[in-house]
Amino acid sequence: MSSDIYAKPDLSKKVRYSRKEQEDRAEWEQREVDIYESTDEIRDSYDHFQSQEGGPQTQSPPSVQKGSFRCATLALRVLCLLMLAGIIILSICYALNKNENKRLHAKYDKLNHVYNDTKKNHTELQDELQDTKTILTQLQSSYDKLSKNHSQLQEEVKKLKEKIEEKCPDRWTRFGSSCYFKSTERKTWSESRRDCQDKGADLVMINSKEEQMMWFCWLHQSMASSSSWNGFAVEREVVGMRTSTTKSEAMVLSQKRVECSLQVRDESLPQVEALKYFGVLFTSDRRRKREIDRRIGAAAAVMQALYRSVVVKRELTVKAKLSIYWSIYVPTPTYGHELWVVNEITRSRIQVAEMGFLRRVAGLSLRDRVRSSVIFEGLRVEPLLLHIESSQLWWFGHLTRMPPG
Structure with a gap:
């Protein structure tokens, strides 16, 4: 406790x-x-x-x-x-x-x-x-209007198609969706227009280069058939200037093909899409892609011809190889480059062709992972693209200094 x-x-x-006590096995008392x-x-x-x-x-x-x-x-x-x-x-x-x-x-x-x-x-x-x-409501309204305009345009196209499929009258020539009439009469402008209106037409209004080229061909054919043209041809032949129909070809500079028949002494010159002039390839679409491809291919052929005899020949010094590079290899891919339009693709292709020659002159390959700028500095060579740009600037200055006409 x-x-x-x-x-x-x-x-x-x-x-x-x-x-509790127990007495005589009786009940307990408490x-x-x-x-x-x-x-x-x-x-x-x-x-x-x-x-x-x-x-x-x-x-x-x-x-x-x-x-x-x-x-x-x-x-x-x-x-x-x-x-x-x-x-x-x-x-x-x-x-x-x-x-x-x-x-x-x-x-x-x-x-x-x-x-x-x-x-x-x-x-x-x-x-x-x-x-x-x-917006959906507005678009639905616009769609309904466009559907209506589309239906109207389809109707107009159908009418124009029917009109185009119609044959032109006699002595009329079709070009595109119009019919043209060549008049041989000499009239004033007002008289000519009145004559056209009487025939249900009007004077020609040239709206495209193709239409202009067509009229040029027609005028040339008219001049070839006239006496003045024939007289000029005769005068040329007198002084010894004769046009050879077997060696001459005609080409129209246009994005779309235009048929133009040029005649010399009643003989038609063949119309071509590409021709060579002084070694340069010209095409009717006025592009230089085919000419550049042809030049780079010629450079690859020169590279293959000079590979064993010049490029990888150990007896030749680097100076001798570079002299051959500037005198033979460079003029091949750059001939006529003054007229080139140099874009990124052209620049890349010229660089690849150039470095294919210079890397082998330096005794390197692509696995050596040497930059082109390092190779130019080591060989002391001017990049070919810089040479092309300077030549184009020189040619542009020459054209600017020329007198007009």
């Missing part, structure tokens, strides 16, 4: 003691004994009884009293421990609930924010949907 219990002599307790004693008297009586008997008796009232107090104390301690554990558990549960509450509150705020954003996006989508409906 604790000493604090015995420190209070005024404290009295009521102890109820029950004992007797109640009320004891009103102070804790000091219980302790003194317990000490005195122990000194007389030599030890505690198992069935004596003081022993029962002491055991009861021990049980009560133990129960009290257990109760305190249980209460403490309960308090700790409640504290932990409170802390957990508080953290869970904070987490749920944060999640609620996040969901509320998401809800507000979704509501805002929903409103924006509603506005966009309304705008889309308005």
Whole structure:
């Protein structure tokens, strides 16, 4: 027992003691004994009884009293421990609930924010949907108008097609969708227009290069059949200027093919799409792609011819190889380059052809991963593109300084 219990002599307790006895194997009787004693008297009586008997008796009232107090104390301690554990558990549960509450509150705020954003996006989508409906209505209206215009255009195309398929009258020539009449009579402009209107037509108005080229060919044919042209041809033959019909060809510079029959002494010159003039290839579409391809191919052939005898020959010095490079190889791909239109593709092809020769002169290959600028500096060679640009500028200055006519 604790000493604090015995420190209070005024404290009295009521102890109820029950004992059961069995008599003649009959029923149990329960007797109640009320004891009103102070804790000091219980302790003194317990000490005195122990000194007389030599030890505690198992069935004596003081022993029962002491055991009861021990049980009560133990129960009290257990109760305190249980209460403490309960308090700790409640504290932990409170802390957990508080953290869970904070987490749920944060999640609620996040969901509320998401809800507000979704509501805002929903409103924006509603506005966009309304705008889309308005645009769709406008597009539908435009589509209806376009469908109507398309139907009208189809009708006009059908009428024009029927008109085109109609045959032109006698002595009239068809070109495209129109019929043309060449008059040999000499009249004033007003008289000529009145004559055309009487025939249900009007004077020619040239609106395209093809139509212009057609009229040029017709005028040339008219001049060839006239006496003035024949007289000019006769005068040329007198001074020894005779046009050979077997070596001459005609070409029309136009994006689209135009038939033009040129005649010399009643003989028609063949019309071609490409011809060579002083070694330069000209095409009717006025482009230089075929000429550049032909020049680069010729340079590759020269490279192949000089490969073993010059390019990779070890007995020749680099200076001798570069002399052959400038005197034989460079003029081959750059002949007639003053008329070239150099774009990125052309520049790339010229650089590839040039470096194919110079790398082998320097004893290098693409696997060595040496830049072209390093090779130019090592060989002290000017890039071929720079040479072409300077030549084109020189030619442009020459044309600018020429007198007019």
